[in-house]
Amino acid sequence: METGAGDSNEVIGGTDASTPAVEVRTLADLARVAGVSAGTVSRALAGKALVNAETRERIQTLARHYGFRPNQMASKLRSRRTGVIGVVIPLGHEKRQSISDPFFLTLLGHLADQLTESGYDLMLSRAIPDGTSDWLERITGSGMVDGVLVIGQSDQSGIIDQVAANYRPLVVWGNYREGQVHCVVGTDNEMGGRLAAEHLIASGAKRLAFLGDTTGIEIDMRHRGAASAAKAAGLPLAHIPINLATTEMGPQIKAALAMPDIDYDGFVCASDLIAMSALRVLYETGRAVPDDAQVVGFDDLPMAAQTMPPLTTIRQEIAGGARVMVENLKARIEGESTDSLAMPPSLIVRRTTRA
Amino acid sequence: METGAGDSNEVIGGTDASTPAVEVRTLADLARVAGVSAGTVSRALAGKALVNAETRERIQTLARHYGFRPNQMASKLRSRRTGVIGVVIPLGHEKRQSISDPFFLTLLGHLADQLTESGYDLMLSRAIPDGTSDWLERITGSGMVDGVLVIGQSDQSGIIDQVAANYRPLVVWGNYREGQVHCVVGTDNEMGGRLAAEHLIASGAKRLAFLGDTTGIEIDMRHRGAASAAKAAGLPLAHIPINLATTEMGPQIKAALAMPDIDYDGFVCASDLIAMSALRVLYETGRAVPDDAQVVGFDDLPMAAQTMPPLTTIRQEIAGGARVMVENLKARIEGESTDSLAMPPSLIVRRTTRA
DNA sequence: AGCGGGCCTGCAATCGATTATCTTGGATAC
DNA sequence: GTATCCAAGATAATCGATTGCAGGCCCGCT
Known part of the structure; x- marks a missing residue:
């Protein structure tokens, strides 16, 4: 051959x-x-x-x-406009080397659509922050891109702020926080976490657990939201840190649920992926969903509707968010300034909760 | 805010x-x-x-x-080396505008990893072929990239061949075919289709159906493989074209299975995504898997292990394929020539077949 | 002292397209 | 017949980094 x-x-x-x-x-x-x-x-x-x-x-x-x-190189050099947008995925706290998270990938797909439509090319960089702010400035200062989109803040919010102070055409997907310098588009994660927990509580769950590693600020806010809802109802909320990497997720959840001290009956999951793994573990350990235990995911990826039973989850507006990110970035390239946006998530009730 | x-x-x-x-x-x-x-x-x-x-x-x-x-633009112009690899996803026969296919996205993630490791940046282009060969040449001829990776041939194999005749640093993910000019890395799709069908037959399925639109050459080969296995066993194989776009998939499958003329008991699915939808529809229509009907997927995406029951599927070596693609591309950039590679897929037996 | 030879560094050409400024031929006006 | 103006295109500077070549300096050797 x-x-x-x-x-x-x-x-x-x-x-x-x-x-x-x-x-x-x-x-x-x-x-x-x-x-x-x-x-x-x-x-x-x-x-x-x-x-x-x-x-x-x-x-x-x-x-x-x-x-x-x-020749584009010559053209771009002369005209001082590259027509390229850098898209960066900081792999801050994740051990795993790979860009594998389906949520990020989905968002990336939508960003690609939006950028193409606006006549921009997309340069993808997987950045592994190493303590310095270099990973971002290497992109912004390279003269290769007209603007930069960052997908996920990871635990690098401070560094992103530093760069944003001097580099205007920068828009970030993530969690908005008071006093933040960089323009961020994302979901109101705390509200999402609260919605999930409140729904579980309203459906009769008593022994709640939050599944997900809270090193990244987004997940942390989801946890806070869930915790505040639990507190308001006078219920406990256990926190079980689960890595977001696909491979380790199953075993971790299994180990956590095998501990016989508490038999949880309500799971707030930090992502749909974690929720799917949880469903699987629950099934294997013979607990019926939603009768014995209820599960709520986060993201509402397409796959959420395909699980068995279909997953109750918190929807993030991925397509809409991508559109806003690109719009804001274009505005910032033109020198305007833009507001951050925290979109309210919505609860999608399917069959993993008793509603 | x-x-x-x-x-x-x-x-x-x-x-x-x-x-x-x-x-x-x-x-x-x-x-x-x-x-x-x-x-x-x-x-x-x-x-x-x-x-x-x-x-x-x-x-x-x-x-x-x-x-x-x-300034990278100036540097690249002068040194005639961009350090950028173009990654193109031709959306030939797909109606949907979005890059949403999880298989492509997963491959893209692995390519990003490999390229980053080799010191290359990745420029992503979503191409919508419009009858001319322009969609590819716009990338190869732009002077923006040192090489190009094409993810999926769609129905554009001929045009890719034309471009490959004059542009060496080009590697394609897809299906190898005798006499093909461009260097392709991929799975032996025909063998995959055959494996799937043979397994179903060996597990007692009698009324087979292939789920998937065969406009793209890869899916077409999977169908051929399945068809030849069915023929060898003297069994019929119905072909039900299902769009690969997520949104339309569910309804289409439902409509196809609602037709009461034949009650299929063995499904060869063109992708894991289709298989997941099929599982769901079967469940909703009250047919037990694998007792009443058996299902085999294709790809072995991470999600395949998470379905209920876990999906029997044909595994494609995505990570390995990505590595070979990048290696071959680097060799071609150096002026060497490379052979195409059709990797043998393997059958992963889980619980959607009786085996 | 004079000369050859390294070692550094400066000079200027170069990559290829863009664009401000100038030139030219011809039409029009008076 | 000459002045004026316009259209169409040529010329050359420019974007910013790279690199072949030339030159300056210092050292050692005769």
């Missing part, structure tokens, strides 16, 4: 007699074959009215014929 | 007396404050041995102090 892409110059794809003999790689090359100057070619390709309509046509046809495409 | 990133020049983050008065934006600026020439600064920052070790130290310290970072 071989690719054989062929170094020879044989013509591919039929009798294409137009394959040109001379190679046209630069504006100057094209200018030569067109019999004009490079400047004129540049203007013609940009569709400027300064060149004769007829000449413009002719040059554009030639460009197409020779498959000429202006 | 406001960000208040502050247009004023107040110092943020404590008594940082070192914030410089002069702005150092270019090599020349730094050269001025260092009292050397721009060329020397360039060499010093690149760590070249040509400059005196002491001078080099001094310049590097200055650069750090002023937060100077060389």
Whole structure:
């Protein structure tokens, strides 16, 4: 099995007699074959009215014929505009090296859609913060991007603030907090946590547990929300830190639930992924959902509707959030300033709670 | 709620007396404050041995102090090397605008890991082929990237071949086919389809159905594999085209299974996502899995182990595939040529088949 | 003292497109 | 017939970093 892409110059794809003999790689090359100057070619390709309509046509046809495409590096250098947005996923507190979280990936997909629509390219960087603020400034200061989107604050909120103080075109997905410098779009996580817990309590749960590692600020706020709801109802809320990485999740949950001291009957999960694992463990240990134990997820990823039973969860507006992020970023690129946005989440009741 | 990133020049983050008065934006600026020439600064920052070790130290310290970072556009233009790999997802036959397929997203995550490790940045483009070959050449010919990875051939294999004939640093995830020009890494889809069907047959299924739209070549090969296994066993295989887009999947499957003419007892699904939907529909219509009907998925995404019951599926080596793709691409950037790779998939037996 | 040879560093060309400014030919006006 | 103006295109400076080549300096050797 071989690719054989062929170094020879044989013509591919039929009798294409137009394959040109001379190679046209630069504006100057094209200018030569067109019999004009490079400047004129540049203007013609940009569709400027300064060149004769007829000449413009002719040059554009030639460009197409020779498959000429202006070098973006040169263009961007000169015009001081890259048309590229950097998207950074800080892997602060996660041990795992991989960008695997389906929530981030989903958000990324929507961001890609929005940016493409606005004519921007997307440069993806996986950043591993190492104590310095360098991981972000390496992107913002590189001259490679017109703006930067950060997906998730992890535990790097302070550093993001520092950078945001001097770099305007920066929008972050995450949790808003009083006094924060950077523009953030996200969900009101505390409210989400509260909604989840209140719903469980209203459905009769008495022995609550929160499943999720609270190193990242977003999860921490969800935990706080749940805790405040539990406190208001006079109920206990156990905190069981679960890594967000997929592989370790199952065993961790199993270990936690195997401890026989308390038999929880209501689980507030920090993500749908954790909730799915919890469902599985509960099933394997013979506890019926929602009769013996109830479960609430967080995110409302598409998969949440497909679990068995379908997962009751807290919905985050991912698509809408992505749209706002891109809008805000564009505004900031134009020099305007933008407000942060904490979107209220909503409770989606399915079948893992008794409602 | 406001960000208040502050247009004023107040110092943020404590008594940082070192914030410089002069702005150092270019090599020349730094050269001025260092009292050397721009060329020397360039060499010093690149760590070249040509400059005196002491001078080099001094310049590097200055650069750090002023937060100077060389403009990448200029650097890349001059050195004719961008350090960026384009990753393209052609949305050929998919109606839906969004990059939402979890398989692609997972592969993308692994590619990001591998590329980052090799010191490359990743530029993501969502391409919507419009009949011309322009969607790919726009990327390859832009001078923006050192190489291109294409995730999924969709129905654009021919066009990819055309481009690959003249553009070497190109590696594609997809299905290998005799006589193909472009270098492809992927799974032996036909074998996968065959494995799935054979397993169902061996487990006693008699009335088989293939769930998935076969416009894309990969799915088509899976279907062929399943069909050949069915034929060998003398059994019928119905083909039910299901869109890969998440939203429409559920209803489509429901509609297909509601048709009372045949009651299928074995489903070969083109993806785990489809399999999950199928499980759900079967459950809702009161058919027990695996007793009344058996289901086999494709991909073995992490979620496959979390379904209820856990999904029997055909595993594709995503992480390994990503590694090979990046290795091959690097080799091709160096001018070497590389062979295509069709990895044998493996059957992962869980609980949706009787086995 | 004179000369050759390293070792550093400066100079200037270069990557390729963009764009402000200038040139030219011709049409129009008086 | 000459002045004026306009359209169309040429010229050259520019973006900012890289790098081949030349040159200055210091050292050692004869």
